[in-house]
Amino acid sequence: MKCQQCGNEVRSHERHCAVCDADVGYPNVRCALGAEEVSALAQRVAEAQRSCAARECTDILVAFAAAVRMSKAVLGRSLQQVLQLVSSDNELYATFYAQVDAHARRPEETLMERDRLLADDLLFPHFREEIRFAALSLDGNSVRHYGACSLVLSELAIQHRATVFEKNSVLFCRERRLGVENGIPPGYRAVWDAREQLASAKLHHRLAPGLEPAAFPRILLSEGTNGAEPDFVEVHIHGPLHRRAIEQIVIRGTSRSSDEALLLEIERRAEEFHTEVVRADAS
Amino acid sequence: MPRRRSPQLRALLSGQAGVVVLLNGSTCLFRRVGEVELQPCRPDDISYLFGDATDVISVVGKSMEQAFRILESEWTHDRALHLTLILLDRDAHLRAKRVAAEALEELVAVPPTRQFVLHRLYAWPLPASADVADALEFCRDTRSKVLWGMLVTLREDQPQIRTVRDRWDLLDLQLFGTARGKHLFERMAVAEGMFFSLCHRGDRVFGDLIPQWLNNPSLREFASCKQVLETWAGAFIHFTKSPASVAQLDLFDVRALR
Numbered sequence: 001m002k003c004q005q006c007g008n009e010v011r012s013h014e015r016h017c018a019v020c021d022a023d024v025g026y027p028n029v030r031c032a033l034g035a036e037e038v039s040a041l042a043q044r045v046a047e048a049q050r051s052c053a054a055r056e057c058t059d060i061l062v063a064f065a066a067a068v069r070m071s072k073a074v075l076g077r078s079l080q081q082v083l084q085l086v087s088s089d090n091e092l093y094a095t096f097y098a099q100v101d102a103h104a105r106r107p108e109e110t111l112m113e114r115d116r117l118l119a120d121d122l123l124f125p126h127f128r129e130e131i132r133f134a135a136l137s138l139d140g141n142s143v144r145h146y147g148a149c150s151l152v153l154s155e156l157a158i159q160h161r162a163t164v165f166e167k168n169s170v171l172f173c174r175e176r177r178l179g180v181e182n183g184i185p186p187g188y189r190a191v192w193d194a195r196e197q198l199a200s201a202k203l204h205h206r207l208a209p210g211l212e213p214a215a216f217p218r219i220l221l222s223e224g225t226n227g228a229e230p231d232f233v234e235v236h237i238h239g240p241l242h243r244r245a246i247e248q249i250v251i252r253g254t255s256r257s258s259d260e261a262l263l264l265e266i267e268r269r270a271e272e273f274h275t276e277v278v279r280a281d282a283s
Numbered sequence: 284m285p286r287r288r289s290p291q292l293r294a295l296l297s298g299q300a301g302v303v304v305l306l307n308g309s310t311c312l313f314r315r316v317g318e319v320e321l322q323p324c325r326p327d328d329i330s331y332l333f334g335d336a337t338d339v340i341s342v343v344g345k346s347m348e349q350a351f352r353i354l355e356s357e358w359t360h361d362r363a364l365h366l367t368l369i370l371l372d373r374d375a376h377l378r379a380k381r382v383a384a385e386a387l388e389e390l391v392a393v394p395p396t397r398q399f400v401l402h403r404l405y406a407w408p409l410p411a412s413a414d415v416a417d418a419l420e421f422c423r424d425t426r427s428k429v430l431w432g433m434l435v436t437l438r439e440d441q442p443q444i445r446t447v448r449d450r451w452d453l454l455d456l457q458l459f460g461t462a463r464g465k466h467l468f469e470r471m472a473v474a475e476g477m478f479f480s481l482c483h484r485g486d487r488v489f490g491d492l493i494p495q496w497l498n499n500p501s502l503r504e505f506a507s508c509k510q511v512l513e514t515w516a517g518a519f520i521h522f523t524k525s526p527a528s529v530a531q532l533d534l535f536d537v538r539a540l541r
Contacts, residue, residue: 077334078301080361085335091412092368096403133331145313145324146331147300170327229325255317258366258386264379265369 013126026238027127032163032189040187045197048204060207067216068196073134073153073235076146083262086243086269119173122184132241135232138217140250143230150250157245161238162192199233244273252280293343294350297336298357303350304329316358360399363390367400373414380421388427405479408445443482450518458511468505481519488516
């Protein structure tokens with residue numbers, strides 16, 4: 001693409017024009033807005049509409065799309081990780097907690113995460129370190145396996161820099177044997193404001209006449225219980241996540257006595273930035 | 284649980300996330316702290332299981348039981364640090380501080396956990412938002428002897444902590460090559476307890492500490508390790524501190540709480 005400010009060429013991964021430093025937009029968003037991507041996704045949506053019409057559940061597809069238009073991005077985290085995040089402005093935490101990673105190795109550095117690196121390189125060439133991952137959710141719950149707490153992100157904080165992808169991108173690349181020679185096919189990602197299109201294209205085959213809206217949350221995000229694998233629409237957010245980007249914290253499954261100290265502090269600190277904390281059942 | 288061991292077993296674990304992932308050939312299982320059952324997962328779940336954890340470590344050649352024990356230990360360290368910061372926080376919820384004091388007494392009685400917390404608390408002077416006197420009140424109310432002793436000593440050591448920190452901050456970046464080099468060395472120094480040792484054993488810098496640190500493989504990775512240590516720690520060759528008395532419940536002194 002060309003920089004609108006100075007007309008020079010801007011590479012696909014760049015956020016700013018190398019010549020005039022003009023902001024050219026988030027690279028993941030620019031990619032999802034590419035003509036080929038938009039066209040391929042439109043074809044998939046049309047296919048979904050035809051399929052649902054044939055099965056006489058067009059009204060369900062419309063209702064599902066309307067529901068997904070209200071969906072949120074959620075992250076699964078442990079109680080300790082949530083306290084760490086909501087305490088990022090706290091002087092004591094900033095002083096003493098910041099050094100905990102002295103011996104740390106990111107999972108990405110391990111042998112088993114080569115696939116993650118490959119998928120990231122295909123999706124986010126040269127800017128993978130800028131991407132944070134989340135999942136689309138209709139009820140504020142994330143995949144339980146990924147942590148006892150769900151962080152629901154504020155749409156205002158991410159809508160301009162988030163894109164959505166068909167599923168766990170590592171799994172997507174592995175299933176399709178994608179690599180350097182064959183990259184991500186078009187039609188499997190969308191900008192935030194078109195997330196209902198992607199969800200409809202992906203999940204229309206699970207809609208049926210008479211399906212109640214109450215079933216939509218588990219269709220959009222499947223927990224993977226009873227031996228099934230988790231499945232969700234993956235959200236890619238460019239840039240850091242500030243604690244004020246959290247709209248709601250849903251906490252499940254606390255049992256130790258010391259959990260209460262962390263819970264109380266999470267609630268106190270969340271209140272400082274007007275974030276709701278919901279203590280869900282511990283089952 | 285039967286003891287199973289495999290030389291191929293690789294474990295990825297994080298105390299912050301409270302999860303261990305066991306990888307054995309094509310099999311991928313995970314277990315969370317407090318849960319009893321292993322659950323299947325996929326390798327592509329790994330980054331989601333750890334989230335943004337910054338303490339992920341890789342362990343190879345341990346049994347499942349050993350991997351769980353390491354996870355429990357790492358989780359306990361992280362939990363103890365959180366509880367300590369809650370207890371010290373001037374603005375923390377009063378009930379949270381009480382729960383923290385009660386839980387911490389047991390945790391810091393375990394030497395590796397106490398060491399993990401102290402290595403971090405001794406790396407910087409306490410900020411203004413820390414209220415040690417209030418924390419000590421909670422220790423007394425909950426009859427937390429070990430914790431009380433630890434915090435009294437921490438308070439007494441604040442001048443030495445500040446001196447060791449100031450000396451570190453004054454070290455020239457050229458010693459490390461870059462600012463990042465100094466940052467990485469500092470993280471290692473915190474984790475290895477070098478700040479703590481210089482506060483408590485500064486008189487034994489050249490006798491024990493520097494030779495011991497120079498034998499540490501993690502520190503030897505830094506090319507200028509010896510020079511850094513001699514420049515930083517050498518400043519404390521005449522800096523001695525009397526061994527702190529171990530505070531006991533019967534030594535509780537109201538004046539110490541003020």
